[in-house]
Amino acid sequence: MDITGNTVFIPGATSGIGLALALRLQQEGNTVVIGGRRTALLDQITAEHPGLHAVEIDTTDVASIQRAAAQVIAEHPDLDVLVTMAGIMRVEDWTTPGGFLTSAEETVTTNLLGPIRLIAAFVEHLRSRPAATIMTVSSGLAFAPLAVTPSYNATKAAVHMLSESLRLQLAGTGVAVVELEPPSVRTALLPGQEDSEFAMPLADFVEEVVELIRTQPDATEIQVENVEFLRYGEARGDYDHVVATLNHLDPHGH
Template identity: 35%
Template sequence: MNLSNHTVLISGGTAGIGFEIAKLLTEKGNHVIITGRDQKRLDEAVSKLDNVTGILFDTTKEEEVDRLVSRIGADFPSLNVVINNAGLAYAYDVTAGLKSWEKAEQEMYTNYVSLIRLTEKMLPHLLKQETAALVNVSSVAALAPHVAVLTYSASKAAVHAYSEGLRLALKDTSVKVFELMPPLVNTEFSKEIGGQENGIPASQVATEFAAAFERNVYEIHVGATAQIFGLARTSPATAFNAINGVEV
């Protein structure tokens, strides 16, 4: 995939990884549509970017998905890249009796079920394009779960499995399926699990994503994710210990 002359939809594009990818892609000559659930944050993000459209949107609400898909078809008929970036994560101790199933339900619905719904509803549009791409943002935690975000890790493992299967299902179409797997990133999103102290910059994720996207690398291992991936191939237990800081 080249890096210019696309029309791109990024869910959850007002901050962090989504915003940095939007910034990079607009600088490369693409028109980018970013979505967010907070109008003030959406307006602030749009004000910092060129050649961008902001749409207030909650990926967990089906009626809003339908409105978005309808608007894309009417106002952006050339849209050919969808980046499923919106996500939710809770950091907590699963032994503390905090009703982890309720948190898991929200994470799974936001990170996985809602991603599938938006993807399926956008597919008829994407399949009309000469060249198109779907990008699902998962996590290094899809390869080895982190105990601080255990149920979030499970939701991203589901995204990883779905992405692999979808890539095969669409192999004879115009739609390429990418998966972006960041490590810990310095964003507000990862503040609770030490992202602001130990995470890489979101701009690094965007830069490494763009380089891999241009080379048609379909599973994109950013930063330390490449190391965890290598460990997981040879010893899943070693990868698990490494991501959780367990010395053996």
């Protein structure tokens, strides 16, 4: 993916990583369209950031995805980058009967079915472009589990393997598949995460991502340094240590 000269659609970009990345990509000379559910918030963001475009979309709703895709393609026929950013993270207690099921189902709908449906809505158009990119968004937790967020971990692991598989299928079509793998970042994804000393400052994360795209335009995975501890635990042979550290466990799992 080139760092400049693209037309980019980022659903799930009204806050957090999505909005920060949208603004940085706009600064780099890209036309950027953000997507979100609340029109008032979209209007506020576009008023504050001239040149940024917006489309209403609910990535949990099939009809909304289809309407938004038709609108984005009609208004921006040179669209060549889709970033499947929208996601939720929920703490779940699977030891409480029935107390986790609704949360788990909503997480799967947003984090896994959402990207699948978005890609399905845009892939034909992207294949018609001379060069295009689908950027999926997984997580360091795709590679090492945080005990309190099992459905989130599972959906992000699925996004990783979906990315690997689509890259194989789309090889030779002109559509690159790039997987963004964030570590914990200071956003409102979980309560208290914005102030977490463990989490990476949002501005630092986005700057490193942009620099990686600039210097490694053919990369298939975008990995800031902070995520490598989680990403490569199994390859290094210290997976158990990674999981224990992530979950503050002693070597006996306590």
